[in-house]
Amino acid sequence: MTTRTERHYRRLLWAYPRSYRDHRGTEILTTLLDMAEDGHRPGLHLILSGLGQRFKLPARRPLAWVAALLAAAVLGGLGAAAGTWIAWRTAAAIPSDREAQALNATLTGIPGDAPLYHETSGQQGPSVAVQVDGTAGWSASRIRDALTGTGWRITSLRESEGRVIPREDMTVSVPIQYGIWTATRGGLKLYGDARVFTGSPFTDAASYNIRMWPVEPAVIRPLTVAGTIAGLLAGWLLVAALARRRLATGLVAAGLAAATLPAYQFYLAAYAVLTYPHGSPDPRSTDSSHGATTTLTLICTVAGLLAIVTATIVARHRLAVRAG
Structure with a gap:
């Protein structure tokens, strides 16, 4: 019994710094064993006292x-x-570069490898963005098929039309189609938008932006x-x-x-x-x-x-x- 008690107190003494144990460890252990014979078994107090010594700075x-x-x-x-x-x-892991570029080509209808931008969110999480300009007509059904075919669940898809003046040297506005969509897959989120001209001389000139990132x-x-x-x-x-x-x-x-x-x-x-x-x-x-x-x-x-x-x-x- 004495041996077990002594081993127990020696383990508790590890709460104290080494220098303190070297200087006063034997004295403390002897006192603790004497107290144990009288029925007193300090445990938490001993640990807190040891931690207090560890935090103590010299005067x-x-x-x-x-x-x-x-x-x-x-x-x-x-x-x-x-x-x-x-x-x-x-x-959740963001898609690889190859996956991101393949999804972009399917969504936009613009072939080739688009430039990728890896960024860090305000919450220090990863994200990947794909931005591409090219020639491709707007198709909401293409967007839906591309997303659902790769396992994404569409949470919103909005279309609108407008007119813009494409260049400063022009005075006539050109009709344009806008599209914005969001989707989720597992622990990932996706946002995309498109600007596609539908009038001459810029018919089907398109600009797409797609970003994917994990939920925190x-x-x-x-x-x-x-x-x-x-x-x-x-x-x-x-x-x-x-x-x-x-x-x-x-x-x-x-x-x-x-x-x-x-x-x-x-x-x-x-x-x-x-x-x-x-x-x-x-x-x-x-x-x-x-x-x-x-x-x-x-x-x-x-x-x-x-x-x-x-x-x-x-x-x-x-x-x-x-x-x-």
């Missing part, structure tokens, strides 16, 4: 507090992004929030574990200061995820920004992570030297 070390706040903020943003990324792995998974908001909370806690715990090594703390603070830009971007993305309309109704709510900002964000993220890894290695090396 009179302002750099440690700065590093801890930075770590919580940065890793919170990274955790939010990770939670969103994991959630989207459970969503039910877990995306919970996982985004959970990732944020996990990142906040992990950041603080990381610095608390390294705070007694000045060099390691300085490296962490420097690295996390460099990572504030990507953290800001991650929080903006998380806000968009949490406030995006339910059901992913708007395929045009996309963020296609690239270039210098994206590159700088990536560089800052890598620099911050490298600094954290270096700080961890430095701290572990010093622990090993002391133990030796």
